[in-house]
Amino acid sequence: MTIARFETFRPIGEILAADVLPALYRAQKLPLRISCLGLASADGGDNADSFERMIPLGECPSPEEAMQFAALRLSRGDICSGSDSFPHFCPRIMLIQDREYGLVLAGEIRAGIILWQQPVTSNAEARRIVTEASRLRGMAFAASGRANRELARDLRLRASLCEARLVDPFWRETASDLLRLPQAA
Known part of the structure; x- marks a missing residue:
């Protein structure tokens, strides 16, 4: 006698391996950190006094939200705000990294938009x-x-x-x- 297998039921091992463990592993890498790499200077010129600077922007619980957050901050022009901000900051690259600083996504900033790079x-x-x-x-x-x-x-x-x-x-x-x-x- 053979037992018919129904497509609606999956073995618990398959559920654990395919759904639960990847979700737990992903949760360990969250939240995602959003940062912006750019040129900072005191006088706004692209001269010898400017230097590269990484500005942390915030954290998000998912890659989708991190992309939206990055685009929103860039469109508002509040990349370099706060007590340790620079008078003149020219954003160049937007970065999304996981908790362990693994790169999730990055993009070049041109004309006020983020051109996300294909991995x-x-x-x-x-x-x-x-x-x-x-x-x-x-x-x-x-x-x-x-x-x-x-x-x-x-x-x-x-x-x-x-x-x-x-x-x-x-x-x-x-x-x-x-x-x-x-x-x-």
């Missing part, structure tokens, strides 16, 4: 990006030694934009799915 799809692609970013940082180091700070700063920005695709393997699928969804205007 890498494989470890081989990640290695190529690390190699390219290292090459750019090496060129930036050489340029700073020749007292060409603007070129060095631009090369470091290009390296950071390459690294923006180095999403933590745990978050790659989630980030790809988020970027496939149509964004509300």
Whole structure:
């Protein structure tokens, strides 16, 4: 005699492995931290006195909410507000990281919007990006030694934009799915 298996019932082991354990693991990585990397200066110029600065913006319970929070803060122009703010701050890259500082999503800021970067799809692609970013940082180091700070700063920005695709393997699928969804205007 054979027992018919119904599709509505799943073994408890399958439920634990497919639903419960991934949800618990994800919960350990929350909340997500939102930060902005940019140039800070005292006089607002893009001169030798400006320096790169990471500004923490807040925390959110999900990647979707973190993306909305980042876009809202950028649109309001309150990236660098508070007691330790800089008179002039030019945001360049928005970052979303998990509790362990694993990259969830990152995007370049252009014309007041965030251009979220597609995450890498494989470890081989990640290695190529690390190699390219290292090459750019090496060129930036050489340029700073020749007292060409603007070129060095631009090369470091290009390296950071390459690294923006180095999403933590745990978050790659989630980030790809988020970027496939149509964004509300």
